[in-house]
Amino acid sequence: MFERITRREEADLFVAWIAISFAFAIIFLRDTGKVSPLLALTFLGVSLLTVGIGFILHEMAHKYVAIKYGYWAEFRKDNIMLVVAVALAALVGVVFAAPGATVIYTNSADGRGLSREENGKISASGPIVNLVLCIPFTAILILGGQGSTYTSSIVTMIGMIGLQVNAMIAAFNMLPVSVLDGKKVWAWNKPVFIVLIAAAFGALVLSFYPATLSSLL
Template identity: 65%
Template sequence: MLERITRREEADLFIAWMAISLSFAIIKIAPYGILGQIPRLDPVVVLIYFGIAFLTVGIGFIFHEMAHKFTAIRYGYWAEFRKDNSMLLIAVVLAALVGFVFAAPGATVIYTNSADGRGLSREQNGIISAAGPVVNLLLCGVFVGVVLLGEFLSHSPSGLLTVIGIFGIQINAMIAAFNLLPISILDGRKVMAWSIPVFAVLIIAAFGILLGSFYLL
């Protein structure tokens, strides 16, 4: 399976992973950006936040894109992730300035075989698009388990495992919710075009988990 990830795709995934990890770390360290109140920065705390973001964003982002890729491959199409340098720069700059992450680091491009006249059906496009957010929602459940394990082991809501779990829930819910917005080239538009009930269930779940995650803090 991993041999289907090309060298270029690996490089694009890694660069995008680093950029959005940095963006999420920034908003945790300085929630209002440099235009707001900047807290005193402890280098150790900064490294811990980046490490947690690197882990949780990496899992959520890469699994999201690979869900698109391998679902498309299952339908007989080739697909590869392609980073968008402009959007990566915007994500980091917005996080630094105003504490907001616009997480659109690129897209998984699906190559249809026009030679045999095949193209993506609305159903196939909808299912491929839904695969990414569905994986993120499932990962929210995994990170709930991490939170519970952390609290069981440390008997404290501020233990490292608990913090990682909360980050994981929030970041995966954010990725799912953002991508399910029914606008532009985002997943939500294609899912809604295929099935409104599926779209409704997914977007309600994503925003519900996202809002609920803030109460864990």
């Protein structure tokens, strides 16, 4: 599987992962209203872990579903959008997580183009992965909340941030605008779009109310 990731793609994924992790770490640090080197490093470490899982698996889902349909696909970072993401997080307190895109290459020689259904399913695969990831991170959040030690606090933070990051990525990408996944899913299958965007924003809202989550499980 991983042998299909090129050196350039590895580099682009790495740069985007670091930049988006910094952006999320800044957001979560701003929300605490506290600034200390230890807290900043803690948020950065947790963001690197959770954003790494959510972002990379999102893009790999696009890649491997495209490969399944017989196309080649690679992630390409967008340097301008990476700078914008970090700048907005620092200045405004908003994460605009559009670090790049998985580019799908069709073979024009065989006269076969990307169909609306294929494009829709490839696009839906990323947000679906993030929604699935919300489940284990919710479990980690609840598990960590059962203790009061420093370790349990870190576990709780990983669960909370992992849940919020994946819900944010899913919800943002399901918006039916511009080049985002939601627009392609909407063009392919509107009922699927409605289910996915409702699930994404539902998970996002619940992620900010851990007590409600605990009562539901």
